[in-house]
Amino acid sequence: MKRTSKNKQQEIFEEAVGFYEHGLVTFKGQKEGVLHFEVDGKQVVIHAETEEVLHCDCKDCTPYADCVHAVAALMYLGELQAEDEEEEDQEFVDPEIIDLVDETDYEFVKQFACAILHDSPELLEMFKQMRAERDEQLEDIAGTSFMHTLRVLFARYSNMDNGYYNVDGLLDDLDAIVDEEARDLQTEEQMISILDMMSVVHIYLQALDENYMERINMSYNHMLDYVRKFSRKLKGEDKDQLFAQLKEIVSEYMFGAYTHLAEDVFVEEFSEAKYLEDKIDVCYEKLNERNFLDDGEMSDLLYSRWMSSIVTLFLQAGHSLEYIKDRIEDEYDEVAARAILIEVGKYQKEYTFVREVLNDSMKLDQAHPYLVKKYEKELVKIKKMTETHLN
Numbered sequence: 001m002k003r004t005s006k007n008k009q010q011e012i013f014e015e016a017v018g019f020y021e022h023g024l025v026t027f028k029g030q031k032e033g034v035l036h037f038e039v040d041g042k043q044v045v046i047h048a049e050t051e052e053v054l055h056c057d058c059k060d061c062t063p064y065a066d067c068v069h070a071v072a073a074l075m076y077l078g079e080l081q082a083e084d085e086e087e088e089d090q091e092f093v094d095p096e097i098i099d100l101v102d103e104t105d106y107e108f109v110k111q112f113a114c115a116i117l118h119d120s121p122e123l124l125e126m127f128k129q130m131r132a133e134r135d136e137q138l139e140d141i142a143g144t145s146f147m148h149t150l151r152v153l154f155a156r157y158s159n160m161d162n163g164y165y166n167v168d169g170l171l172d173d174l175d176a177i178v179d180e181e182a183r184d185l186q187t188e189e190q191m192i193s194i195l196d197m198m199s200v201v202h203i204y205l206q207a208l209d210e211n212y213m214e215r216i217n218m219s220y221n222h223m224l225d226y227v228r229k230f231s232r233k234l235k236g237e238d239k240d241q242l243f244a245q246l247k248e249i250v251s252e253y254m255f256g257a258y259t260h261l262a263e264d265v266f267v268e269e270f271s272e273a274k275y276l277e278d279k280i281d282v283c284y285e286k287l288n289e290r291n292f293l294d295d296g297e298m299s300d301l302l303y304s305r306w307m308s309s310i311v312t313l314f315l316q317a318g319h320s321l322e323y324i325k326d327r328i329e330d331e332y333d334e335v336a337a338r339a340i341l342i343e344v345g346k347y348q349k350e351y352t353f354v355r356e357v358l359n360d361s362m363k364l365d366q367a368h369p370y371l372v373k374k375y376e377k378e379l380v381k382i383k384k385m386t387e388t389h390l391n
Contacts (some may be wrong), residue, residue: 016069171218213257231269247278280314345357
């Protein structure tokens with residue numbers, strides 16, 4: 001399967017906008033249920049009903065990305081459709097009603113709809129018919145390109161304000177589509193393409209309001225569960241390739257505000273020794289990002305998160321606490337780094353090591369009496385724990 005590089009999709013979109021804005025897209029007409037376009041000299045064919053891209057002379061379309069000519073043609077098609085709607089004045093729903101529903105809690109709207117349908121057999125039958133038509137539409141697009149499936153899904157939930165209504169319902173449908181695509185990837189032995197799929201979905205999820213971040217997080221986690229599962233099944237070069245892709249996503253924040261979810265998978269999976277140094281290098285890169293934060297509390301949280309990950313990775317690789325202490329020598333002056341070593345040492349009942357770090361801490365932090373006092377109390381506790389452990 002031909003894959004799309006990290007920034008290729010954005011490049012395709014920008015180039016397509018250029019074709020569209022410079023008048024290089026021409027609608028050649030409709031024949032036998034298909035639409036014909038010419039884009040910068042290339043012939044593009046699109047299904048009139050489903051809007052799936054059927055052909056482009058450049059032959060660069062993939063299941064996860066339409067080519068630049070196809071994207072430009074779809075932009076032009078969207079303009080034609082918008083003009084038709086404006087001419088027909090198809091305003092089926094009062095904008096005030098849309099605003100009211102958008103501003104109302106989804107559960108309340110669902111409960112209200114259930115009550116209305118319960119009291120009105122006529123409306124219930126209408127709802128059943130509309131639901132059946134919707135399900136039929138979903139069946140019609142089954143087997144089409146994944147990119148097209150997403151386009152149809154998000155278009156179905158779009159409103160007149162260039163936003164989306166019933167985001168919970170949209171994401172429920174999206175999760176189901178992801179399930180189906182992931183099953184196909186596994187069946188077709190294309191599990192390596194799971195992050196390509198996620199990158200495409202990410203483009204669409206960026207359009208959703210951040211007020212729905214918690215629910216959007218759930219959809220990202222849903223997809224990342226497949227990354228976890230597939231990473232454990234893949235072998236050899238395929239697994240190396242998936243790791244390299246995930247590393248790139250984490251290093252470059254390619255999922256934007258949701259990259260932190262991919263970071264967890266990056267640290268927790270790929271436990272083989274050959275990935276250790278790369279994972280630790282990325283953790284150190286993240287650790288150094290604290291220098292760019294003005295918020296002291298956020299800086300401390302970021303540092304603790306990534307230092308904990310570094311220590312955990314060394315432990316998973318079977319290294320001793322003494323070895324880890326030596327490896328993080330450059331960070332040993334940090335209170336948080338030593339605090340993590342102390343907690344791990346206590347958990348592993350390495351009390352001699354804990355005493356060593358506490359004694360170091362008393363010297364390093366002697367300018368902070370409250371910390372010294374804290375370390376003294378910890379030493380007393382460790383002494384008691386040591387005696388209990390020996391007995």
